[in-house]
Structures are given as structure tokens and as C-alpha cells.
Amino acid sequence: MPKVNRNKLQQGLIQVYTGNGKGKTTAALGLALRAIGWNYKVCMIQFIKGNKEIGEIKISKKLIPKLSIHQFCQNKKYSIGKPDQKYQESVGAAWKFFLKTLAEKKYDIIILDEINNAIKYKLLNVDEVIEVLKNKPKNIELILTGRGAPKKIIKIADLVTEMKLIKHPFYKGIKARRGIEY
Amino acid sequence: MPKVNRNKLQQGLIQVYTGNGKGKTTAALGLALRAIGWNYKVCMIQFIKGNKEIGEIKISKKLIPKLSIHQFCQNKKYSIGKPDQKYQESVGAAWKFFLKTLAEKKYDIIILDEINNAIKYKLLNVDEVIEVLKNKPKNIELILTGRGAPKKIIKIADLVTEMKLIKHPFYKGIKARRGIEY
Numbered sequence: 283m284p285k286v287n288r289n290k291l292q293q294g295l296i297q298v299y300t301g302n303g304k305g306k307t308t309a310a311l312g313l314a315l316r317a318i319g320w321n322y323k324v325c326m327i328q329f330i331k332g333n334k335e336i337g338e339i340k341i342s343k344k345l346i347p348k349l350s351i352h353q354f355c356q357n358k359k360y361s362i363g364k365p366d367q368k369y370q371e372s373v374g375a376a377w378k379f380f381l382k383t384l385a386e387k388k389y390d391i392i393i394l395d396e397i398n399n400a401i402k403y404k405l406l407n408v409d410e411v412i413e414v415l416k417n418k419p420k421n422i423e424l425i426l427t428g429r430g431a432p433k434k435i436i437k438i439a440d441l442v443t444e445m446k447l448i449k450h451p452f453y454k455g456i457k458a459r460r461g462i463e464y
Numbered sequence: 465m466p467k468v469n470r471n472k473l474q475q476g477l478i479q480v481y482t483g484n485g486k487g488k489t490t491a492a493l494g495l496a497l498r499a500i501g502w503n504y505k506v507c508m509i510q511f512i513k514g515n516k517e518i519g520e521i522k523i524s525k526k527l528i529p530k531l532s533i534h535q536f537c538q539n540k541k542y543s544i545g546k547p548d549q550k551y552q553e554s555v556g557a558a559w560k561f562f563l564k565t566l567a568e569k570k571y572d573i574i575i576l577d578e579i580n581n582a583i584k585y586k587l588l589n590v591d592e593v594i595e596v597l598k599n600k601p602k603n604i605e606l607i608l609t610g611r612g613a614p615k616k617i618i619k620i621a622d623l624v625t626e627m628k629l630i631k632h633p634f635y636k637g638i639k640a641r642r643g644i645e646y
Contacts (some may be wrong), residue, residue, distance in 0.1 A: 291644070295633055298630075301628070304479075305481060305487055305627065308498070309486075309487035309627075310494065311495075311497045312489070312490035312492065312495070312496075312497065313490050313492075315496070316490070316519030316523070317644065318519070320642055320643035327517075336501070337497070337498030337499060337501030337502045339501070340501035342501075353483035354473060415521075436630065440631065441486060443487045443627050443629060443630060445627060448480075448625060448626050449621060449623055451622045451623050453635035459574070461501075461504045461573075
């Protein structure tokens, strides 16, 4: 068996999960689970979501320092449309935290949750984001999630999946369920 | 805060993750992570994959009994095409194990990993699968993953996401990476 390289990815890529279907943040969390199985360290930065009563935060407390999740927004509810202007400040704080985290190189994988929405609605400057992504440390994997990933982001990403909604129970009137949707 | 119902989902649905993009099994794993944050119990049954050196199995050993993963196939490598006839036996064993697990009601969420492929290639009878899904206990959530989910399966599912490949690094000659793809 090859020796396990515990702390460094040989080749960190840029992944994007976008589209209107369920599974974007969820896939990023699955990736986190798999990665911590190999002793990598994962940091999730939530750009727009602010609800602390979610399964991923509960479990992350038991998995720290392997998985840490950071929120910057006070809003418990964010629907899928255009974020309010009040998100500007918290998105800015999340971005600053990301820059610091990236520079520190403490994590192997950094998940930028809902950053696509933040860029799409111009809460972040797409060219500034791309400049940072292009110059990321080689050993760090970045995962960008959220609807409406801009073309410029897709262009520089290595892996892009569009989660396409075929059917969703919300349209049958079923509300978000604890342990499943959050 | 509402009292946490630790052991029962009020309403278990049927979810399907299909399509040719990355993120199907990964989303199911993310769902597992989130669910165990709420103290639900999750069982993943891998119908076609047989590699034990994967991050999700490594981490599941630390999370048992909240997350358990079961494989029935000896084949370490399964590519995305038609499974060999030798899979027939292991898929049958996986299906039998699923029926037993479903009847025991020990888990809140059961992930049937790659079952879509198994049905598509007629290693399982679609009508038999549907009969079981239709009569599942109300409190259990079922997650079906794999490419090429048959129409009949999509029809009875509550939530369906198609993971659509937009870009994949394999096409740039980058091989599957530990901690990311497995």
C-alpha cells in the first residue's frame, strides 16, 4: 500500500457545483466527508447562508479540526433569489476570511459555499475572484457552489457539474426537512 | 426551539441522483453527513463499487453506528459502462441486504449507491425495485444514485437531480485523486 500523504494534495483543482437542482452544497459536504477520511483538512466558508441550526455545523463541531464551517451572515433564511444589499457586508467579511485562510495554508480543501450567487449578484467582483483562484496554492482544492456560476468562473474551473432540477418535493408543498435539506 | 426527534424522520422520501457529472455519490455522502449531525442513522449499500480504500469507508469506521457502508462486490475498479455479468451475484446480495435492512428499520436513511446502473443493465428487475420502493416504511428516506436512472424510477421518486457534466479533469488526463474522487 502506498504511504499516505497526510497533509498535502498533490494537485489541488478548482471545482464548481452550480445549477438549480438539489445537491450542490450537499456534494461539497460529501467531498469533505471523503477527504477527512483520508486525513485532509477541510474548511467551509458560507457566503450567504446564516442558519446555525444545520446538520453540517452540528457534526463539524465533533470533527474539528478536520472540518470547520464558518458563517458570516446573520440571516437565518436565504431564498434562492437576489440577496438583499445587507449581504454586502457579510459577503465581504467571508471573502476576507477566505483570503486569510488561503494564505495560511492550514486547509487542503476550501469550500466557498454559495459564492457563485454572491458573484452573480455582484456582491463580489468576478475579476478579483478569478485573480485569486488563478494564483491559489497548488496543493489546495477549491470548491465553489451556488446557482448561476458566471461564465468566467466556469472557464477557469477544472471540474464543473450542473445540478439540474428534474423534480423537487418543495413543489409538492413539502417543506425543508431537518437532517435532509439542512 | 422544537424538541429534536432523534430517531425518526417524519416523512421519508425517495431521492434520485443521476446523470453523467460528478456529485451523485458525493451528494449522498453529504446528505449522510448532514443527517448524522441531527443524530439520524445512515446506511449506504454499494451495489457496484468494491474498493475498500476509499475515504467514505475510512471515516465511516469512526462514525459507526451512525454511518455504516456495505459493499458486496470484490471488484476494485468499476468503470462507468456496463457492469460485467460477474456483478450479477454481488448486486443480488446487495439487494437482499437492502430488503433485510429496510425491514429491520434500524436506519433513517438508506443510500442505494449505483443502483440506477444495476437496474439500467438489468442486474435488478425494475418492477421489483419499484414495488419495494412504493411500500417502504414512511419514516425511511431512500437515496438512489447512479447514471441512467430508468424513467419508471424517476416517475415514482419525490426528488430527482441530474448531475450534468460540464467539465471534468479526467478529460485533461488527470487521474482520480485520493480524498477527492474516492
